[in-house]
Amino acid sequence: MTERCDTCIVGAGISGLNALFVASQYLSRDQRVILIDRRSRVGGMWVDTYDYVRLHQPHPFFTAGNIEWTLGKKREYLATKEEVLGHLHHCLEKIKQRVRVTELFGYELEDSEEVGETVRITCRSGEGRTIEIEADRLIKAYGQRVDTNAPLELSSKHARSVSPDFFDVREPEMRASETPVWIVGGGKTGMDTAHTLITEQPGREINLLAGPGTFFMNRDRLFPGGARRWYEGKLLSSVFRETALRFDGTNETDVMNWFRDNYGVWLTPETGNFLAAILSESENETIATGLNEVVMDYLADVVDRDSGVEVLLRSGDTLPFEPESWVINCTGSLFRGEHPYEPYVSAGGRILSIQNRSVTFPFPAAGANAYFLTHLLFLGKITQIPLYAVDVEEFRRKAPQYVMAAGTGPLQLYNLSLIAEALPARQFMKVVSLYGLDFDRWFPLPRRLRASAEFMLNHKRDRKHYKQALDTVAERFGIQTGPVVHAGSPFNHAQ
Ligand SMILES: Cc1cc2nc3c(=O)[nH]c(=O)nc-3n(C[C@H](O)[C@H](O)[C@H](O)COP(=O)(O)OP(=O)(O)OC[C@H]3O[C@@H](n4cnc5c(N)ncnc54)[C@H](O)[C@@H]3O)c2cc1C
Known part of the structure; x- marks a missing residue:
C-alpha cells in the first residue's frame, strides 16, 4: 500500500x-x-x-x-x-x-x-x-x-528500588511505609520527586545522592511577577547574548559559574551539572530544608553485609541503609x-x-x-x-x-x-x-x-x-x- x-x-x-x-x-x-x-x-x-x-x-x-x-x-x-x-x-x-x-x-x-x-x-x-x-x-x-527510566538494579534484597516512570511516589504503598527515601540524581526529576515527597509527607526522612550537584535557572529572575516584568529580570535573549559574549571557547567554568551566580539557583555545595532546567527560589528552599542529607557522590550499589545493609558510593565510601528503604532512580533520561x-x-x-x-x-x-x-x-x-x-x-x-x-x-x-x-x-x-x-x-x-x-x-x-x-x-x-x-x-x- x-x-x-x-x-x-x-x-x-x-x-x-x-x-x-x-x-x-x-x-x-x-x-x-x-x-x-x-x-x-x-x-x-x-x-x-x-x-x-x-x-x-x-x-x-x-x-x-x-x-x-x-x-x-x-x-x-x-x-x-x-x-x-x-x-x-x-x-x-x-x-x-x-x-x-x-x-x-x-x-x-x-x-x-x-x-x-x-x-x-x-x-x-x-x-x-x-x-x-x-x-x-x-x-x-x-x-x-x-x-522511560527503569528502576536501578541493586544487589540488596532489602532495598525497594523504584523509578518515577513506573511508580508514583504519591501512591498509598509509599505513604504506608515509614522507611527513609534515597533519591538518586539531583536534576529536574530528582527535584520534582523531592518536592513532591517533602510537601506530601512532611517529616519523612529523604536523602539526596546528588552526584556532582546541579544548578538550575532561577524562575524568579527569568520570569518576574506582576508589574515587576516592566523593570525587573532580564529577557532570555539578552541573558544569552551576555553569556555567549563571555565565552571564548576555553573559559567554560568561569562563564558557567558567572551565569549560575547571576541567573541560577541551587541547593548542593557544588554544581558540576547544568541541563537548563528551571527551579524557583521557593521550590529550592522547600527542598533544601526538607532533605535530611545531601551526599555529593554517585550511587554504585546497595549491598547486604553481615553487619547490615550499606549504600556503596562510587568513591568507595559507604553509608548505613535502613532495610526496606526506598531508592528512587532519578538519574534522568536525557542524552541516553x-x-x-x-x-x-x-x-x-x-x-x-x-x-x-x-x-x-x-x-x-x-x-x-x-x-x-x-x-x-x-x-x-x-x-x-x-x-x-x-x-x-x-x-x-x-x-x-x-x-x-x-x-x-x-x-x-x-x-x-x-x-x-x-x-x-x-x-x-x-x-x-x-x-x-x-x-x-x-x-x-x-x-x-x-x-x-x-x-x-x-x-x-x-x-x-x-x-x-x-x-x-x-x-x-x-x-x-x-x-x-x-x-x-x-x-x-x-x-
Ligand atoms: C522528565 C523530563 C521533564 C522535562 N520537562 C521539561 C519542561 O518542563 N519543559 C521543557 O521545555 N522541556 C522539558 N523536558 C525536555 C523534553 O524532553 C522536551 O521538552 C520535549 O517535550 C521533548 O520533545 P521532543 O518532541 O523533542 O521529543 P519527544 O517528546 O521524545 O518526541 C519524539 C517522538 O518521536 C517518536 N519517534 C522517535 N523515533 C521514531 C521512529 N523511528 N518512528 C516513529 N516515531 C518515532 C517518539 O515516539 C516520540 O513520541 C523534560 C524532559 C524530561 C526527561
Missing part, C-alpha cells in the same frame, strides 16, 4: 508539532501531511514520563508555533503532565483546521530515501503492517529521544544511548532530521530546532544557509558538562544571525512573530522591542565571536561541529 502526501513528519512530540505547525503555514487546506509516531497518541515523551512531572517554564511558552493554551490559568502557572498532554492534543486539532493531517500512531519509521524529487518512506506498525509513503519532504522530529550520526538536512535538501547529533537551536525548548528548520525547508533556504550544527551526543561523551552548556548560547545566536541576514526582513519578522516558545514574550512589548533592536544592531559583529568560540571548542575536544557537509554541498567552503 503506497500513500502519497506533501509532507511526512515522524514524531508527535513538541518538536514534531512545531514542524507540523510551521508546515501548516505554508501548505494549503487540501494538501496533506502524514504524522507518524510509534507511541499511541500525540505528546512524545510526556505520554510516558512520571505522573507528578510539571512543566518547568510558565505554560504559555510550551506550545506549537503560537497556539494559545485554553487552560484559563495565570501565565506563571506550571502545567501538570495531563494538562501538557491536553494542550499538545489541542495543538494538533488546531493545526488540522489549516491542513489535512493523517495520523499514523503506533507506527515506526523503518526506512527513508531521497529519490529524485520525492522521499520514499517505509513505516511499520507494532502488528507488522507496513505502509509505504511517497512525500515531497520528510521531517524526522525525533527530538530528544527521551525514553548512542545513535548513528545524521545531519540535520539531507544531501538533496528534502529530509530534515531533528535529533541530538546535529543540533542548531538548542533553546529554550526542544521544539526550537524543529520550528526554525521547518521554516527554512519551506522557504527553500535549508541548503543555502550554512547553519552551524553541533553533535550533542559526541559533546556529552568527550567534553566536560560545562563546555556544552557554555556553547549553547553562541550556537543559538550564531544561527539566528545567519537567518536574520539571509531572509528578507518581512519574512524574518513572520518567522519570529509565530515563535511561541520564546521566553522573551513574558515581558512587555517595549522591552522586547529594545532586545530585538539590540540583536539586529549587533548580530553580525557578535557572530564572529560566537563562531570563533565554537570552532575553538571543536578543536579542543575533536568534536564534530560546523555547517553540514555533504559531497558537493555549498557549505563545504562556508566561512
Whole structure:
C-alpha cells in the first residue's frame, strides 16, 4: 500500500508539532501531511514520563508555533503532565483546521530515501503492517529521544528500588511505609520527586545522592511577577547574548559559574551539572530544608553485609541503609544511548532530521530546532544557509558538562544571525512573530522591542565571536561541529 502526501513528519512530540505547525503555514487546506509516531497518541515523551512531572517554564511558552493554551490559568502557572498532554492534543486539532493531517500512531519509521524529487518512506506498525509513503519532504522530529527510566538494579534484597516512570511516589504503598527515601540524581526529576515527597509527607526522612550537584535557572529572575516584568529580570535573549559574549571557547567554568551566580539557583555545595532546567527560589528552599542529607557522590550499589545493609558510593565510601528503604532512580533520561550520526538536512535538501547529533537551536525548548528548520525547508533556504550544527551526543561523551552548556548560547545566536541576514526582513519578522516558545514574550512589548533592536544592531559583529568560540571548542575536544557537509554541498567552503 503506497500513500502519497506533501509532507511526512515522524514524531508527535513538541518538536514534531512545531514542524507540523510551521508546515501548516505554508501548505494549503487540501494538501496533506502524514504524522507518524510509534507511541499511541500525540505528546512524545510526556505520554510516558512520571505522573507528578510539571512543566518547568510558565505554560504559555510550551506550545506549537503560537497556539494559545485554553487552560484559563495565570501565565506563571506550571502545567501538570495531563494538562501538557491536553494542550499538545489541542495543538494538533488546531493545526488540522489549516491542513489535512493523517495520523499514523503506533507506527515506526523503518526506512527513508531521497529519490529524485520525492522521499520514499517505509513505516511499520507494532502488528507488522507496513505502509509505504511517497512525500515531497520528510521531517524526522525525533527530538530528544527521551525514553522511560527503569528502576536501578541493586544487589540488596532489602532495598525497594523504584523509578518515577513506573511508580508514583504519591501512591498509598509509599505513604504506608515509614522507611527513609534515597533519591538518586539531583536534576529536574530528582527535584520534582523531592518536592513532591517533602510537601506530601512532611517529616519523612529523604536523602539526596546528588552526584556532582546541579544548578538550575532561577524562575524568579527569568520570569518576574506582576508589574515587576516592566523593570525587573532580564529577557532570555539578552541573558544569552551576555553569556555567549563571555565565552571564548576555553573559559567554560568561569562563564558557567558567572551565569549560575547571576541567573541560577541551587541547593548542593557544588554544581558540576547544568541541563537548563528551571527551579524557583521557593521550590529550592522547600527542598533544601526538607532533605535530611545531601551526599555529593554517585550511587554504585546497595549491598547486604553481615553487619547490615550499606549504600556503596562510587568513591568507595559507604553509608548505613535502613532495610526496606526506598531508592528512587532519578538519574534522568536525557542524552541516553548512542545513535548513528545524521545531519540535520539531507544531501538533496528534502529530509530534515531533528535529533541530538546535529543540533542548531538548542533553546529554550526542544521544539526550537524543529520550528526554525521547518521554516527554512519551506522557504527553500535549508541548503543555502550554512547553519552551524553541533553533535550533542559526541559533546556529552568527550567534553566536560560545562563546555556544552557554555556553547549553547553562541550556537543559538550564531544561527539566528545567519537567518536574520539571509531572509528578507518581512519574512524574518513572520518567522519570529509565530515563535511561541520564546521566553522573551513574558515581558512587555517595549522591552522586547529594545532586545530585538539590540540583536539586529549587533548580530553580525557578535557572530564572529560566537563562531570563533565554537570552532575553538571543536578543536579542543575533536568534536564534530560546523555547517553540514555533504559531497558537493555549498557549505563545504562556508566561512
Ligand atoms: C522528565 C523530563 C521533564 C522535562 N520537562 C521539561 C519542561 O518542563 N519543559 C521543557 O521545555 N522541556 C522539558 N523536558 C525536555 C523534553 O524532553 C522536551 O521538552 C520535549 O517535550 C521533548 O520533545 P521532543 O518532541 O523533542 O521529543 P519527544 O517528546 O521524545 O518526541 C519524539 C517522538 O518521536 C517518536 N519517534 C522517535 N523515533 C521514531 C521512529 N523511528 N518512528 C516513529 N516515531 C518515532 C517518539 O515516539 C516520540 O513520541 C523534560 C524532559 C524530561 C526527561
